[in-house]
Amino acid sequence: MRVLVVGSGAREHALLLALSRDPGVTALMCAPGNAGIAKIAEQHPVDIASGEAVASLAKKLDADLVIIGPEVPLVLGVADAVRSAGISCFGPSAAAARIEGSKAFAKDVMAAAGVRTAHSEVIDNPAKLDEALDRFGPNWVVKDDGLAAGKGVVVTTDRDTARDHAAELLENGHPVLLESFLDGPEVSLFCVVDGETVVPLLPAQDHKRVGDGDTGPNTGGMGAYTPLPWLPDETVARIVDEVVMPVAAELVARGCAFTGLLYAGLAIGKDGPAVVEFNCRFGDPETQAVLALLKSPLGQLLNAAATGTLDQVAPLEWYDGSAVTVVVAAEYYPAPPRTGDVIIGSDGDGILHAGTKMVEGQVVSAGGRVLSIVGVGPDLTAARDDAYGKIATVKLPGSHYRKDIGLAAVEGRITVN
The missing domain is CATH 3.40.50.20 (Rossmann fold)
Structure with a gap:
């Protein structure tokens, strides 16, 4: 093939x-x-x-x-x-990809499918913004209704910050989605989908904010790990049964059956999983960790979905242990990054390229997220050690990365109510 x-x-x-x-x-x-x-x-x-x-x-x-x-x-x-x-x-x-391309469409699909998610309102008129903001809080969630590469979301307890972000989006001609805040740890679950056939991959957790301790602005993702030692197996089955399968069936019913990777981002609160967002493709950086543990042949799995035979695929097999992805970002990211710097140590097992290009025989930075460093090990502690050990061999002027990817899980600080 x-x-x-x-x-x-x-x-x-x-x-x-x-x-x-x-x-x-x-x-x-x-x-x-x-x-x-x-x-x-x-x-x-x-x-x-x-x-x-x-x-x-x-x-x-x-x-x-x-x-x-x-x-x-x-x-x-x-x-x-x-x-x-x-x-x-x-x-x-394109019709099915609206599950990510339009948050309003996704909300409508979830409502029809009976899937739990945050209460939301779409605002397209600046004159209605203040009145709408008063209906939310004390945690405001403000989103760009369209694609924003993971960086169009502001979650804040400061009303002025929420208003400023919403006003900027509206000024640029983008409708704003206001959402109620969902509590609980977040989970990314990738599912290979072919119509109403759903095959889940390992659950992962992304780290969106740029700084340690989940500080600073949102990014496209600064790291991820899998599997999640704090997430019961039955919760994954519940996400498939209560979230992914009903949404897949609703898309079929609407005449836009989904074929590909349906990514459910969820908050696991006291009432169970609730959807934060859907994406229509493999997520980055979770993919780097999840696929590092996949033993089954990926080409045959994805081809089965593409050709309508996913229901005939054998149960997936996974390597034991854990995997961690740590993103090495360019100076200033997530603001416009510094680029063009030579990268030392960009080869090697587990060093995946994102924003790079070759210039006169040398690998140089060419984007905000430059490298993804993947570590694996028999447990999460060992996988973290492997990833950060590899990072020590990489040199990129001004670069930065989070030191705490997966650390809260290692220290037992994540719990599901």
Whole structure:
């Protein structure tokens, strides 16, 4: 099977590494890729937002399966174009990708499916903002209703901060979603979905804020770990039964069946799981940790979903132990980052590239999140030690990373009511 992966981040690097372990995958290609991906896959330039360009490239490369990593091409309908060209594609249609592309659509789907989530209101008129803010709090959750690369959310106890963020979004022409605050630890559960067939992967926990102790602004994700020692197995089954399967069935009923990776972000409170958000693709940085423990062949799993045979796949097998991802970010990130610096120690097992490129034979930084460092071990403590040991070998001027990925779980500070 010849596989083309669309994207250029550490998520795509992780997908390609896992695909390289699948004996059924005979050729690996990536468009456009990055400096690290170049070592394991053919790379091809492409406008990932153009369905015509991606489909044309897939045909030229004689790809049997196209896997679309980022959310933007999915929301724009690139998967539709690939399938229209007669090529199997792992990724939802534009209609189904609205589960991430429009939070208002996602809320409507969840209401119809009877799925627990936060109370919300969409505000598109600045004149109505103050009155709406008065209906929320003391913790305000303010979101961009569209795509924001994980950085369009402000959670604050300061009303002025909430108002400023909402006003800025509205000024830029973006509708605002106000939500009630959901308590409890957060969980990311990835599910491979083919219509109403749902296959869950290992649950993970992302660390969104830039600083240790969950301080500072939200980012696209500074690290993750899996599995979650504090999360009972029955809770994962409950998420599948009460959240993912009803949403998948509702999308089928609406004529936009989901084919691809449905990502449920949840808060686990005293009343059980409640949805914070849905994404229509593999999450970053959770993917890097989750796929490090996958023993089953990834290419065959994703191809089964893409070809409508997911219900025939054998139960997934996983390696024992834990995996941790720590993101090494460029100076100033999540503000506009410093780029163009040479990276020392960018090769090696468990060092996945995100914002990198090759310049005159050297790997240099080319984005905000530059590398994802993946550690594995028999338990979470060992996996953390492995990850941070690898980070010590990497040198990037001005870079920063969180020192506490997975630490609260190791110290037993996360509990489910």
